[in-house]
Amino acid sequence: MTTDFGTFYPPNITPDKVHGIGSWTEAQFHRALRDGKGKDGEYLYPAFSYPAFTGMTDQDISDLWAYLKTVPPSAQPSKPHDLKFPFSFRPVLLGWQILFLHKGPLEPVAGKSAEWNRGRYLAEAVAHCGECHSPRNALGGIDDKHAYAGNPDGGDGQRAPNISSHPKGIGKMSEADLAELLNTGATPEGDYVGGGMALVVDGTAKLSAADRKAIAVYIKSVPAQESTQAKKPAPKKG
Template identity: 45%
Template sequence: MLGSVLALAVAGTAGAVFLWPVGVAPEPIELSGDAGRGAYLARASGCIACHTNFERGGAPLAGGVELATPFGTFYSPNLTTDPENGIGRWSIEDFAMAVRQGVSPEGEPYYPSFTYPFYGDFSDQDIADLWAAFQTVPPVAEVPPDHEVGFPFNMRWGLKLWRAAFLRDPETESVEGRDDVWNRGRELARGAAHCGACHTGRNIAGARLETAFYAGNDDLPGGDHAPSIQIEHLVEQGWTVDSIVYALETGITPSGDVFGGGMGEVVQYGTSFLTPEDRLAIATYIMDPGDDLPDPE
C-alpha cells in the first residue's frame, strides 16, 4: 500500500513538473532595430562562433557546431532566416523569449549549453537590434544534427528543475560609485561576452559555482581548459589592463604565446571586432571586479 502511495506521489510530482510552464511571454516589442548595432552585439555575444561550423565550411549562423559535455553532445541550431530549419517563422517576441529566457517558441526550455543565462538583462532595444541583424542573414536549409543526450538528460522537462535551482540574473547593472568604463566592462563581461561561462567551474549539475567566480575551469567541452582570471592569478602571469586589451584584439598573451582552442575563437570571431573602448572596459573590469569577486575562503 505504501509503495503504491509513493509511486502515485512520484508520478504526480513528475506530472506537475512536466506541465509547469516556463518563461514569461514578453510585451510586444515595436521598436525599430539597428542592424549594425545588432551585428556588433551578436559578435560580442559569441553568436557567430557558436552557430557557424567553420571547420566544415558551414554558412554563417547555419548551426551544427558540436559541443561535447559530460551530459552529452549538443549541436548549435540554425539561426538563419530559413523558415523550415532556422528562425524564419519566429516573431521578435519569440526571439526575445529565446535569447533572454532560454525558452523556445513552443514553450520548451533550452539546454544551458546555450548561454542564455548571461543575456537576461538585454533591453528591448538590444533585442530589436539583434533581430534586425538576424533578418539580414540569408536563409540556409541546413539541418543540424540532433543532440546526443542520454537518459535522464534527454528529458527536457527536467530542465525546469535545473532552472529553478540554478538560473540567476546575470547582474550586469551599473554599480554606484564606479565610473562608466568599469560599468561598461561589467555589463559586457557578466552579460554579452559571458566570460564566466568558461572561466568559472561547474557543479555536478553543470551550473556555475558561485564560490568559484572566474577561478578557471579544467573541464570545458571537448577537453578544453580555461585558466583562472582572478586578479591574483592574472598578476602572477604578468597580465595588466593593457595586455588584456591587446590580447582581446590579437590573441597574443604577455608571454608572446597565442590563445588556442575556445579562447582563440572568442578573439577571432568576437572580441577582435569590438571597439577599443569596449576592450578597455572589459579589461578594466576583469582586473578590478571589486565586490563581484567572492572573498577567498
C-alpha cells in the same frame, strides 16, 4: 559539445523558415535569450548561454535579432542533441532554471564607474566570459563563488584558464595587456591564443578600443581565485 549530460549540437539559427529561426517572432527571440525558452515555450538547455544573455538589454537583443535576419539562410537541418535520461526530458530544466537562471537585464552596480559597469555588462552578458572560464557544479550550474577560476572542461573541450587576478590567472597582466589580448590575441610574452579563445578574439577585435578596455577593467577587478583543478578519476573498486 560533449558534456557529462550527453552531446549537444548547435542548432541552425539562420533565417531559414524551415530549419532555422526564420519563422520565429522577435518576441520569441527575446524570450529565448531572456527566459531560456524556445519558439513553442519549451525549456532550452543552458549549453546555449542564455544564463548570460539574459543580462542583455532589450535594445541589444533587438539589434542582435535584426542582424541575424541578415545572415544568409541555410537549409541544413539541426541535429538533435544526444542526451542521457533524465536530461533528455526538457521539463527537468524548470528546476535547473529555478536554481541557476538569474533573469536580467543586468542592472548597473551603484558606486562603480561607468567604465567598470560597461565592462561587466560586456563580459558577463554579451561576451559571456564566465560560461567557459568558471567552474560548474554537478548540475552544470556555474559555481558563482569561484567565478573566473577556470574550468578544466572548457567549451572547446580544452581547459579554459583561470582569468581571475590570481598570479596563476591573469594577476600579472595589466589592463592594457588584457585589452591587447582581446584585440590581437597576443599575450604579454608574445604568445598567441588558439582554440576557442581565438574565435572569441575574432569578435572582441571588432569592439571599440573603449569597450575592450572596459572589459579589461572589469575582469581585472575579479578577486583572485585558486585555479579549478580537474576532477580526479573515481578510484577503482576491489
